[in-house]
Amino acid sequence: MSAALLPDTPRAGFCGIGKMGEPMALRLLAAGHALSVWNRSADKLTHLQEQGAQVSGSPERLAAQCDVVMLCLGDAQAVEEVVFGEHGLACAANAPRILLDHSTIAPDATRRFAQRWHERTGGMWIDAPVSGGTAGAAAGTLAIMCGGEPAAIAAVEPVLRAYASRVTRMGATGAGQATKLANQAIVVTTIAGIAEACVLAQRAGIDAAAMPTALQGGWADSVLLQTLLPRMLTPPANPSGTIRTMLKDLDAVAQLAHDSHAPLRAVGEVRKLLQEAVGQGRGEDDISQIVRVLLDQAVSPSC
Missing domain, CATH: 3.40.50.720 (NAD(P)-binding Rossmann-like Domain)
Known part of the structure; x- marks a missing residue:
């Protein structure tokens, strides 16, 4: 056929x-x-x-x-x-x-x-x-x-x-796009987790550059960890994917979640992080640079 x-x-x-x-x-x-x-x-x-x-x-x-x-x-x-x-x-x-x-x-x-x-x-x-x-x-x-x-x-x-x-x-028709949006939900929440881990390590006095090697083969290891954590420490000259593009995808994820009655708590928080980054003028930066929002955030004790 x-x-x-x-x-x-x-x-x-x-x-x-x-x-x-x-x-x-x-x-x-x-x-x-x-x-x-x-x-x-x-x-x-x-x-x-x-x-x-x-x-x-x-x-x-x-x-x-x-x-x-x-x-x-x-x-x-x-x-x-x-x-x-x-x-x-x-x-x-x-x-x-x-x-x-x-x-x-x-x-x-x-x-x-x-x-x-x-x-x-x-x-x-x-x-x-x-x-x-x-x-x-x-x-x-x-x-x-x-x-x-x-x-x-x-x-x-x-x-x-x-x-x-x-x-x-x-x-x-449409199932491929729905799958890609689910993929993006996984990808962007993982990137945000890596960014938070990078900041946590640095503020705890750990050499964050050693983390990809230290975690390799463990449960936290991934292509995203090995690729993006080094970019968080040394921003790439040419973005492979921008914060603005990822926010566009998460906007589509949010709409699909609304239409499908699917609660997405983690994705919602990451979307706010990307919106904050765009609001700071970082929209055309590499997606790894969401870490800057966290690094620039003033440290305030929770209690």
């Missing part, structure tokens, strides 16, 4: 060449896929063009020459504009059979977009947010959680394997 949805060698398109999109697109090229790319800032496409990608002048032009298109955009508004706006993907006379959205947006927005896409083009929409960060994108080890028709997901999985080691169907 999946073979009928896409040709054996589907023509791929990618919209959104940012911190995540660029390494994902490079992996597609390295795997030998014919790839067309579009980005709002065209200067970001030079390197991909040098590697063999075909640059399109608009999403509409890209869509007309692709069987499957991937999106990796900042928010739901950007997704709507690229897909349904002037010269958007849906304007193409022969739109792609399958659209995959790697962006992180709310499940209800995904379901609305999927319905509009099918009504406009007859095509299928897969919500396919990713986890693994820029390092996972470059290494081809991303985890992708999908919502959509099983046949459509099966048809695109060989393409996704260029940058993912795990592709899992979680349910109908």
